[in-house]
Structure formats: structure tokens, C-alpha cells
Amino acid sequence: MTDKYTQLVNSGIGRDVAKRLGLPQPAILRRYHPGDPLITGPVLVNGDxxxxxxxxxTLLGWGLDVRRNALPKEKLGAIIVVLDAVQHPEDLGKPVLSVGTSLRDLAPNGRVITVSRTPRTAPTPASSAARQGIDGFLRSLAKELRNGATANGILLGEELATTSPSALGAVRFFLSGRSAYVDGQFLTVSSPAGKLPSSMDKPLAGKVAVVTGAARGIGAAIAATLHRDGATVVAVDIPAAGDHLAAVANGIHGTALQLDISRSDAGQRIIEHAVERHGKLDIVVHNAGITRDRLLANMDPGRWQSVINVNIAAQLKINEALLASDHFKDSPRIISVSSTSGIAGNRGQTNYGASKGGVIGMVRATAPLMEPFGGTINAVAPGFIETEMTARMPMAVRxxxxxxxxxxQGGKPQDxxxxxxxxxxxxxxxxxxxVLRVCGQQLVGA
Incomplete structure (x- = not known):
């Protein structure tokens, strides 16, 4: 659904009225399109x-315009603050305040990125305090930025270099328009595994991906985006959505699989379809989900159990089949769609919140099981996303x-x-x- 207010306040008259009345002025976000430059403007790398x-x-090798010291009144595309060697909270003042002097020069839709180390493995209380302090600093800074700018952080494992493959991958993601609606978040790089793709516009070339719940909304956007990035896609949804599913699959030159994912043999059927039609299976995206909202006092067993069955129990069963299959052993990827309702909760969604919180627990516990064959499992947790479902909300609530x-502003399925x-x-x-939240840094809850 179109956010007409955001369009209005980015027009000449609407912008002036909003400013005079002190109304919110959401920016038009810079989103990714194939062929776009990674970032527009110089990148200031702060740190000694x-x-x-x-x-x-490394960034110079990418052809970026890199600065080690800011030039007066020069508009910056991004500021990267490297804090990987911080050992004490007292070490934060100089680099953080230096960033503050450059923020007025950050261009609209600019990026601030911190690169530091995870507090989980800090060797001393002082270093742990410093690293956790970066968390509070970054999340607070993200709430101060304007004009579509975002701030996100990368946390490195104890021995990982700032130029390890996935650290660089995260830098690229956060610099690019791909991360337009990711704000105030941290991504932990715990392993030296990974590699940058030979084609930045086709990073999934040669991969075969399965997307459940692909007939509409976010699922259809996921299928289209994976195809755009080079993957061959198997679009999965229930038989009742067959016409929409076929349209999605045909539009991306993929194949459609009509399947109720809560069936006990769903995992095996997904594997068989992917291997028989496309020769292998590399990526599974668990997107299918349902809502059956009621206050807990009015919740009946059917509403509770149906949400648990589809949103988490089905994923667990499918993952068991994937982990047991020899066709899912070549550095595979599993990505599950959780929700901020599973993190911060939401009134009337005790069943949905339990299921989406369950997804987060499943992801954390499954990660070690993926390690022996170079696999990974992660989750994304969307906030308010503009979909057919949110379009039906009462206008004031929306x-x-x-x-x-x-x-x-709300996010888009593309985000x-x-x-x-x-x-x-x-x-x-x-x-x-x-778990990576895609919520524009939601202000309510965790």
C-alpha cells in the first residue's frame, strides 16, 4: 500500500507545511536497483x-572514494567507525566524538557503520563494558539520524580480521540500498567462512532456492529478489493459492510446488522437487506463516495450535528432513522469517508471538548442526511492512x-x-x- 503521507511531505508545499507544524518528515529511502553504485559520496573510515x-x-580496492580524515563541509556518503581494538570504555570518547563532528556532513540516506568485537567473548570486564557500550552508542545514534540515514554495527569474533569475507559482506550490505530499512541493528560475524561473489549484481548465480509462502506479499518479493540475484527458485504455497503461485513462478522462470508445509512429508517433497527439477538444493527460506489473533482470554485451542503448527512446528519438521538429506550438504543456507512480535510482543498475538519467538530459538539451536557441512541458518524479524494485511488495518492504527x-515509515516487502x-x-x-531485524529501528519494545 502506498504511504501517501511520506510522498506528500517530500513535495515542495507538503515539506514546508510539515516543517512549520513539526510533523514527522520521513525521507524517500535509497533502495537497491541492479547497477546502482554501492554508495554515493566519500566514505570516511575512522579509527587508528x-x-x-x-x-x-580494501574499500579503496573496491573503487570507493575513501577518506581517513574528514574534509571541511564535504558531504559524506558513509562513516565507518572501526573500534576493533577498544579495551576500555575510556577508549570510546575520542573516536565517538570525532564521528559527532562529521555527522552534519552526512548526506541524505547516508550510512554509519561500527566495526567492533562481540562482548560475549571479551577477555576482561573492562573490554566487555567497552564493547557493550558500543551497542548503546550505536542504537542511540541511529535514533538521532535524519533524512533516511541509518546506523548499524558489525560484531567480529575474537580473532577475526576486519577484512574477513563475511565482515566485508556485511559492510557491503550495510553500505548499499539493500539495507534501506535496517537501522540500529548489529550483525555478528563469528566465523572466517564465506566469500565475496564474483558478480555483485548476481551473488546467488547457480543456486537453487526454495521459498515457502511464495504466492503473495513478502514471499513473492523474496522469490523475485532471489531470482534477480541469480538463483533458480522453487515457489511453494498451499493448493488454494495455486493461481497466484503459478503467476509468481512463471514471472521468475521458476517452478511451483503446491504443498501444505504442515504435512509430515513436506520436507521430503521439497527436497525431491528441487533435486528432480533443478538438480540440487542450496537455499531454503521459511516464509510461510499465518495469524489467528485474539486476546489470550478469548483464545481457543484451534487458533493457538494452527499458528504453532504452521509457523514453527512445520519448520522444525522440514529442517529435520533437510539436515538428514545428502542433497543439502554443500554450504546450504536456511533463512526463517520471524517477527518483532516474537521479540517485543504484540497485544492480541500471544500465539503468533510464541511461534515467532520459537523461530528465533530454533535458529540459534540449529546453527551448530549446520557447521559440519559449512551451512548457516539465520532469521529476519520484520517490523511494520506495507502488505495487503497491514492495508486492512484501521487507518489511525496503520x-x-x-x-x-x-x-x-513502514517498510516494503522488498526490504x-x-x-x-x-x-x-x-x-x-x-x-x-x-536474527536481523528489518524494522526501521522500531521504537516500542525490545
Missing amino acids: SVGADDLAT EAARRLNSLK VAEAIAFLASDSAGGVSGE
């Missing part, structure tokens, strides 16, 4: 560690939900699809067991 030097050199994030496509790529081979 070896890791900062190495990252700056408008409020759109503005309750740092970007002051969820872009995050999934990144996590499905070889660039994210060192990222596993993670």
Missing part, C-alpha cells in the same frame, strides 16, 4: 587500529504503526527480501544463528 587501515585499503520507528538474499549469499557464510 591496524584493522581500520586494512579495511580502508498511521501510528508506520511512524513508530526511527525512519518514520525483507533484500536481507534474506544477503543472508542466503556466500558473503554471509560467517554469519549463523543470528
